[in-house]
Amino acid sequence: MQQDADEYFRVWNPEQADPNHQEKPEELEQRKAAQDALSIQYYNLVTSIFQKSGRMCGHLCRLSPNEPMAQSLVRHEHYLAHRVNIQEGEKILDVGCGIGNPARSIARFTGANITGLNINAQQLRQARQLTQEAGLGYQVNFVEQNFLRMEDFAAETFDGAYAIESTCYAPDLVEVYSEIFRVLKPGARFGVYEALLTDKYDEANPVHREVKTNIERGGGLARIHTSAEAIAAMKAVGFEILAIDDLGARPDQIPWETQLSDPTLEKQGWLSFALLSVFFAARASPLVNRGLQAVVGKLEQLTLFPAGSQKVVDLVVTILDGMYRGGALGIFSPMFLIVARKPEA
Ligand SMILES: C[S@@+](CC[C@H](N)C(=O)[O-])C[C@H]1O[C@@H](n2cnc3c(N)ncnc32)[C@H](O)[C@@H]1O
Numbered sequence: 001m002q003q004d005a006d007e008y009f010r011v012w013n014p015e016q017a018d019p020n021h022q023e024k025p026e027e028l029e030q031r032k033a034a035q036d037a038l039s040i041q042y043y044n045l046v047t048s049i050f051q052k053s054g055r056m057c058g059h060l061c062r063l064s065p066n067e068p069m070a071q072s073l074v075r076h077e078h079y080l081a082h083r084v085n086i087q088e089g090e091k092i093l094d095v096g097c098g099i100g101n102p103a104r105s106i107a108r109f110t111g112a113n114i115t116g117l118n119i120n121a122q123q124l125r126q127a128r129q130l131t132q133e134a135g136l137g138y139q140v141n142f143v144e145q146n147f148l149r150m151e152d153f154a155a156e157t158f159d160g161a162y163a164i165e166s167t168c169y170a171p172d173l174v175e176v177y178s179e180i181f182r183v184l185k186p187g188a189r190f191g192v193y194e195a196l197l198t199d200k201y202d203e204a205n206p207v208h209r210e211v212k213t214n215i216e217r218g219g220g221l222a223r224i225h226t227s228a229e230a231i232a233a234m235k236a237v238g239f240e241i242l243a244i245d246d247l248g249a250r251p252d253q254i255p256w257e258t259q260l261s262d263p264t265l266e267k268q269g270w271l272s273f274a275l276l277s278v279f280f281a282a283r284a285s286p287l288v289n290r291g292l293q294a295v296v297g298k299l300e301q302l303t304l305f306p307a308g309s310q311k312v313v314d315l316v317v318t319i320l321d322g323m324y325r326g327g328a329l330g331i332f333s334p335m336f337l338i339v340a341r342k343p344e345a
Contacts, residue, residue: 001044001045001306001307001308001309001312002306002307002308004040004041004044004045004308005041005045005307005308005311005312006308006311007037007041008038008041008042008045008220008311008315009311011030011031011034011037011038012031012038012216012217016031016217017213017217017318018213019206019209019210019212019213020206028222028223031222031223032171032222032223033171034222035169035170035171035221035222036119036146036148038220038221038222039119039120039169039220040119040120041220042219042220042315043098043120043122043123043220044120044122045308045311045312045315046220046312046315046316046319047099047120047122047123047126049275049312049316050316051099052271052272052275053272053275053276053279054069054266054268054272054276055069055259055260055266055272055276056260056319057098057099057101058073058098058099058101058102058164058165059073059076059098059102059164059165059193059334060076060165060256060259060260060323060334060335061073061075061076061256061259061335062075062076062247062250062252062256062335063252063254063255063256063258063259063265064252064253064254065253065254068266069259069265069266070266073101074105076193076335077101077102077105077106077109077164078105078106078109080102080106080162080164080191080193080337081106081109081110081112081162083191083243083245083337083339084160084161084162084189084190084191084339085160085189086106086110086112086160086162087110087111087112087159088110088111088112089111089112089113090110090112090113090159090160091112091113091115091157091158091159092106092110092112092113092114092115092158092159092160092161092162093114093115093117093153093157093158093160093161093162093180093183093184094106094114094115094116094117094161094162094163094164095117095147095161095162095163095166095167095176095180095192096117096118096119096147096163096164096165096166096167096169097116097117097118097123097127097142097166098118098123098127098164098166099123099126099127099130100116100126100127100128100130100131100140100142101130102162102164103116103127103131103140103142104130104131104134104136104140106162107136107139107140108136111139112139112159112160113139113140114139114140114141115140115141115142115143115158116140116141116142116143117142117143117145117147117150118142118143118144118145119144119145119146119147121144124142124144127142128142147163147166147167147170147176147179147180148170148175148176148179149179150179150182150183153183154183155182155183156183156184156185156186157183157184157185158183158184158185158188159185159188160184160188160189160190161180161183161184161188161189161190161191162190162191162192163180163190163191163192163193163194164192164193165193165194165195165334167192167194168194168195168196168221168224168225169220169221171222171223172233173225173229173230173233174233174236174237177190177233177234177236177237177239178237178238181237181238181239181342184342185342186342186343186344186345187341187342187343187344188341188342189242189339189340189341189342190239190339190340190341190342191337191338191339191340192230192337192338193247193334193335193336193337194225194227194230194333194336194337194338195219195224195332195333195334195335195336196224196225196226196227196229196230196332196333196336197212197224197225197226197227197326197331197332198226198227198246198248198249198330198331198332198333198336199226199227199228200329200330200331201226201331201332202331207325207329208329208331211321211322211325211326211329211331211332212224212322212326212331212332213322214318214319214321214322214325215319215322215323215326215332216322217315217318218315218316218317218318218319218320218321218322219319219322219323224332227246227333227336230336230338231244231338234338234340238342238343239340239341239342240340240341240342240343241338241339241340242339242340242341243337243338243339244336244337244338245337245338245339246333246335246336246337247333247335247336247337248327248332248333248334248335248336249330249333255327255328256327256334256335257323257324257326257327257328260280260283260320260323260324260327261280261283261284261324262280263276263277263280278292279316279317279320280320282313282317283317283320283321283324289317292313292317293310293313293314296309296310296313297310
């Protein structure tokens, strides 16, 4: 853990994390060149704490009054499968599959055969174990691969593909979308919940810039893309766009970012409630945040917590803050839905 944390903070160093820092072009280039390593280090560091907290383990979702959050998450996955029109028996690619939650739920929902692809070996170990425990090994399989270079797959392999909050980790969206385009059969659909900055983002606004930096540094991203970039990239690689639908901008009774501020949304036991309460309080108050970091730092010194824990806490509070405020301001969406089709040959 310590090595991942040190490496991550060497690239995303505190100086660059300061939103008033005048970024030099070479700093961004250095982060972009390190993006694959940043993604791997980031998910090595945060996957376990996200899982324990019962939130953000994989993706966010829309919320509905009195709907248990576990159900909201699955509903979000099924909705994507519906928009991609995934059918029984089809061969579907899950791009950046995390620990395989969407792959399992979409396999159950549709009857399709899903291949989950991920660059993170640690997450894949868990994905395989959870899939075996779920008895879905015959329908869901996993490969360790970079979505920028899917060497295991020949062109025109899949009947469809989807990605949930993962392609944002491509330094250039054209690269990842074109690799997805290559492995899809002619006529096949691709649906993505892209995590991006909406067109409400204003680079001249210092609060917007701070939120952006927090999403990037707290989220393992070299740089976050904009909705305009995502749409242009889809078109540039040859996809025909069927739908653009920012689900994050829907006037829901409970805004999606509430899952980053309200620990009571889901009754998941005392550990989840305690962790969420502490993290949400630290996000809302710099004083609580400093106190939390100091306590965790002390416990780390006393070897009661693993080395690197303080940095993990810092990342979790930072990403919570970026996404929560980004959602409240309408400048960030983790569910900017684009449905596209590879034209028939
Ligand atoms: C926010 S998580 C989403 C996980 C999953 N889609 C879900 O919804 O549960 C982002 C995922 O993208 C994966 N990822 C990041 N960069 C990648 C790359 N270059 N190639 C493949 N997977 C990548 C991460 O390892 C992580 O599993």
